[in-house]
Amino acid sequence: MLPTHLLFPIHHGTRIQLGVTGSIAAYKALELLRMFGELELLTGVSITQAAARFVTPLAFQSLGAQHVYTTMWDGEDSAFGHLEPAQEARCLVIAPATANIMAKLAHGLADEILSAQALAFQGPVILAPAMNPRLWDAPATQANLETLRARGVRVVGPGSGAMACGETGKGRLAPLEAIVAQVLKSLTPQDMAGTRVMVSLGPTREFFDPARYWSNPSTGLMGGCLAMAAWLRGATVTVVHGPVDLWFPCDVARVPVQTAREMFTACTGLWPEQDLGLMTAAVSDFSPVPHGSEKFKKSSLTDGPIQIEFQTNPDILKTLGQNKARNQKLLGFCAETANLADYAAQKLAAKNCDLMVANSIASPGSGFASATNQVYVVDAVGRSEQWPQLTKPEVAWRLLEWITHLLP
Ligand code: CTP
Numbered sequence: 001m002l003p004t005h006l007l008f009p010i011h012h013g014t015r016i017q018l019g020v021t022g023s024i025a026a027y028k029a030l031e032l033l034r035m036f037g038e039l040e041l042l043t044g045v046s047i048t049q050a051a052a053r054f055v056t057p058l059a060f061q062s063l064g065a066q067h068v069y070t071t072m073w074d075g076e077d078s079a080f081g082h083l084e085p086a087q088e089a090r091c092l093v094i095a096p097a098t099a100n101i102m103a104k105l106a107h108g109l110a111d112e113i114l115s116a117q118a119l120a121f122q123g124p125v126i127l128a129p130a131m132n133p134r135l136w137d138a139p140a141t142q143a144n145l146e147t148l149r150a151r152g153v154r155v156v157g158p159g160s161g162a163m164a165c166g167e168t169g170k171g172r173l174a175p176l177e178a179i180v181a182q183v184l185k186s187l188t189p190q191d192m193a194g195t196r197v198m199v200s201l202g203p204t205r206e207f208f209d210p211a212r213y214w215s216n217p218s219t220g221l222m223g224g225c226l227a228m229a230a231w232l233r234g235a236t237v238t239v240v241h242g243p244v245d246l247w248f249p250c251d252v253a254r255v256p257v258q259t260a261r262e263m264f265t266a267c268t269g270l271w272p273e274q275d276l277g278l279m280t281a282a283v284s285d286f287s288p289v290p291h292g293s294e295k296f297k298k299s300s301l302t303d304g305p306i307q308i309e310f311q312t313n314p315d316i317l318k319t320l321g322q323n324k325a326r327n328q329k330l331l332g333f334c335a336e337t338a339n340l341a342d343y344a345a346q347k348l349a350a351k352n353c354d355l356m357v358a359n360s361i362a363s364p365g366s367g368f369a370s371a372t373n374q375v376y377v378v379d380a381v382g383r384s385e386q387w388p389q390l391t392k393p394e395v396a397w398r399l400l401e402w403i404t405h406l407l408p
Helices: 024-038 057-062 084-088 099-107 112-122 133-137 139-150 176-186 220-231 260-275 316-322 340-350 392-406
Strands: 015-020 042-047 092-097 124-129 159-162 166-172 197-201 204-207 212-214 236-241 255-256 278-280 287-288 309-314 329-336 355-361 375-379 383-386
Touching: 015 112, 024 042, 024 057, 024 092, 024 112, 024 278, 042 057, 042 084, 042 112, 057 166, 084 112, 092 112, 092 176, 099 112, 099 139, 099 176, 133 139, 133 166, 159 204, 159 212, 166 355, 176 220, 197 260, 204 383, 212 287, 220 236, 220 278, 220 392, 236 260, 255 309, 260 278, 260 316, 278 316, 278 392, 329 392, 340 355, 340 375, 340 383, 375 392
Parallel strands: 015 042, 015 092, 092 124, 197 236, 197 278, 204 287, 236 255, 278 329, 329 355
Antiparallel strands: 159 166, 204 212, 287 309, 355 375, 375 383
């Protein structure tokens, strides 16, 4: 299953081609095909003879492949099967890619169906190598890698870790999310290339003692969707995040923080270098005055209610708004239980934002930890809209459309 913050419905019905070569990681290509299906991409598959020893064409057919190419010669495939992906598919991804297919691609060999299709392919090509670390480190493989990169082939991974052969090193297939994300990116116009985007997301934790904190149920999903939408469109993305469990591509810069004050320091430090601030974090407005470095003990209680004092935290969004240059744009979120339109307009003005997005945390299918959101959006030039319930990736895509139109 793909994580929700990759489920962008932006390329439904787009045809891609998945090439599979003879590595033990070939079994993961089946899951990759399912993920492409979740995105409603139409996937043709080409498997080499070596790959067919690990996984069968039938398995790919059963999981929804448009057509499974195995050979140029058995007559089952059309006479021009070696050209069909070049004519129909918008992207060719080879996962796993062995040292052998890399060598063939680097040198223009076309002696079986996949290498012939790859040689004819003029669109974006993505390789996800997987092989034993010695094969990966071999000077010939590294030279082929350089050749392919220089020609514009995108390479995802490999990662490091324990290998099927028992060795440890570099050569593991990249995480499937990373491969899917590169495919989506290769299909997406890079109209935000050169735009620097900072996204704050997730909750903050305000510690009372080493065992207890004050926080909220934010999962960071809305911010994760915005960060991925900007990344897919080619932006340079920095994510300042509280404790969340969200995957991001390795070229998204991550700044992990715990407390509102740490988030304040990180965001205000990064802000002068950004074009766009997308501030979705559920920042704690108050922190308990810390008890100290020792755990608060029940035995220290007397009868009656416990008194805990709270102190206010700095408002990050407001501070960024006060220090906003003419070329910078700022988007804020507000979580409300009532009067969304009024509060959104007030906060837009009070925090000097360009766009304010209000979501109701009182209605089902909206707000914290929900896969969907129902928002009211108002901007600084007087436009406002109430949107129906949409998935969070859909909301993110629309918001980014809106705010990028406000950029100079
Ligand atoms: N925000 C912030 N720093 C804070 C509090 C909030 O940057 N200390 C930001 C949030 O990230 C969000 C926006 O301000 O983008 C609105 O947050 P919200 O909690 O809805 O509003 P508050 O200004 O905190 O007002 P209230 O809680 O009273 O509604």
